[in-house]
Amino acid sequence: MDTQFIVDEAGIKKAIILPMEDYEELLENIHDLAIIAEHKDEPSFSFENLKKRLKADGITDIRRKFIRRSDDYRRFML
Numbered sequence: 001m002d003t004q005f006i007v008d009e010a011g012i013k014k015a016i017i018l019p020m021e022d023y024e025e026l027l028e029n030i031h032d033l034a035i036i037a038e039h040k041d042e043p044s045f046s047f048e049n050l051k052k053r054l055k056a057d058g059i060t061d062i063r064r065k066f067i068r069r070s071d072d073y074r075r076f077m078l
Contacts, residue, residue, distance in 0.1 A: 003022075006015040018026070054060075 004017040005013045
């Protein structure tokens with residue numbers, strides 16, 4: 001991260017400047033954490049069960065298919 005800080009006259013950091021790529025990555029991470037928090041009280045299931053659900057939905061190569069949207073996540077939780 002090529003981070004820059006804006007400081008006041010006393011040298012105290014008051015703001016930060018991030019490259020857009022870093023900022024967008026941080027936003028994506030926050031979004032992912034929000035989705036996890038939304039579902040923290042839902043029952044979990046095994047990885048084997050997930051693979052069976054994905055296969056039933058026509059997804060055979062899970063290495064190439066990522067569940068990125070919360071709608072996709074909810075669909076597989078039901």
